[in-house]
Amino acid sequence: MFGSITVGSFLYFYGKIFSHKAGVNNAGIWLSGLTARGIAGWVLGVVITGFYVLLYWYPTTLNGLISIMNPLAYTITGKPADQWFLYGTFYTFAILIMGFRAIFRYRHNRYQIFRTAVIMLAQLIFAYLIPSFLKAMHQPEFYFSYFWPLKPEYLFPSNVAVFQSKGAVGQFMVFWGVMMSFVAVPALTYYFGKRWYCSWVCGCGGLANTLGDPWRQLSDKSLRAWKFERWSIHLVLVSITIITIMLWINSYTEGKIFGKASGIMAKAYGFYIGALFSGIIGVGFYPILGTRVWCRFGCPQAAILGIIQKFFSRFRITTNGGQCISCGNCSTYCEMGIDVRAYAQKGQNIVRASCVGCGVCSMVCPRGVLKLENGPVKGRV
Ligand code: SF4
Ligand code: SF4
Structure with missing residues (x-):
């Protein structure tokens, strides 16, 4: 099924985009309801948001779609599909299909061709195939392209303990997580800026620059948005840093200092920031608020990268x-x-x-x- 959709989309975009000469072509972008917050844009926003609501809170309503995934899930994970396999598959195919569109559309620009190809490969290999194969080998489903604090649970004590109990592979995951968060991120950002991650590796940025590309012009350019962004993104970073420290203190003191508080805070963060903000608002509102709402206003990884980019x-x-x-x-x-x-x-x-x-x-x-x-x-x- 996905093969046919990919080939069909490939041919559609090829035919549509190659009928124009290579070069920037944004004609009519502010006249289309889909790309200029018209009715079609709002309807699409509601559809994507609705999908996220079902995915997070009513996954059984998606059972039909999930069961369609079973043959693919058995092939690459050795297990039946669940809602997260469905989501990962949709996400990856969205990046691949719309990635071809971006490559065709920006075919006159080598930077965009190369960058989009890397985004597509990073998603397919590091955020889809490798985690699936790890699952098939009864190892933790680890995403090598995400690190703390974007994937905060990778450095939560409970998860570190699980990884370490999995032998050499799990220990490598802990090493990778620590090394990427505290060594590679600062070093690579010093040399290349935030772009090495946000525009080349990260799946959130990858989705924004492929699926979300038709709506990039909707970003809020006001001074008010800039002021809000500086507060919001750094508040999320401070929150997850405090929560992680509290969890580790609790782990060492066996819950004597914070009791259940740190666990409750981690759960609340996962719900409000991980699910509501990054998923529902971050992706569901692409056709209304533009493509990088999460990256700009919420992502704690972007906050760290941004501080390094700005000052060093x-x-x-x-x-x-x-x-x-x-x-x-x-x-x-x-x-x-x-x-x-x-x-x-x-x-x-x-x-x-x-x-x-x-x-x-x-x-x-x-x-x-x-x-x-x-x-x-x-x-x-
Ligand atoms: S306004 Fe921006 S896009 Fe237009 S000429 Fe100046 S730098 Fe180039
Ligand atoms: S984020 Fe904005 S300023 Fe930075 S490279 Fe992209 S378009 Fe240019």
Whole structure:
């Protein structure tokens, strides 16, 4: 079934997009109800949100769909499908199908082709096939492309104990989690900025840049949204850091200090942030709020990456202000709601914590004003 859908979509996008010459083509994007918050957009938002509600709280209503997954689930996990297998399969195929669309659409831009191909492979291999094979081998279903604090449970004491009880494979998972969170993330972000993760590896960013690409222009560019973003994203990071520390203290003191409080807080975080915010609002509201709501306002991993990018990284977008004609394309298509044009007009480098380095501002600029760079920090504006 998925094979036919993938091939059909591939042919559809191929035919539709290749009927135009290679190059940026956003004609009519503000005239379509689907991409400009019209009725079709709202209906789609309700459908996606509804799917998440059923998935999280009424999974039995999806039993028909889940059973269709059984042959595939038995093949790669050795077990019957459940709601999470259904979700993982939908998610991965959405990235693959819409990834082809992005590659066709941006086929004139090598950065976008290469980046999208890596996103598709990262999702397929690290967030779908490997966890499924691990499950088949009776090992924990581990996602090597997610780390604490985006996947906070990987460094929760109860999970670390489970991993360690699984022998060498489980111990490697603990090592991987610690090493990625505290060594690789700062080091790679220093050299490449936030983009190495948010725009190349992470499944949330991957979905945003493939399935969500038709709605990137809907991001809120207001100063109010920027102010809100700085508070919200850092509050989520502080919350999960405190919860993780409390869980470890509780684990060492055998519950003498916080009792059940830390466990309740971890559960509440999982519900409000993990399910409601990242899933329902983050994805369900793509056609209404734009594609990176979770990445911009909630993701604690993005908060860490953003702090490193803003204060320590070599990454920035340089601007050749003299060439700017103030058309505003860059700001319009910035999925993170950054007013890129304001920097370009002043000829000022863009060093913003929220920039995920997707490169679309640079691609849509008709004057070649913007350039993503990883040069030395010294001397930057
Ligand atoms: S500023 Fe440019 S590279 Fe950064 S997130 Fe916005 S569009 Fe992407
Ligand atoms: S897209 Fe290019 S020319 Fe247009 S406002 Fe942005 S930097 Fe200036």
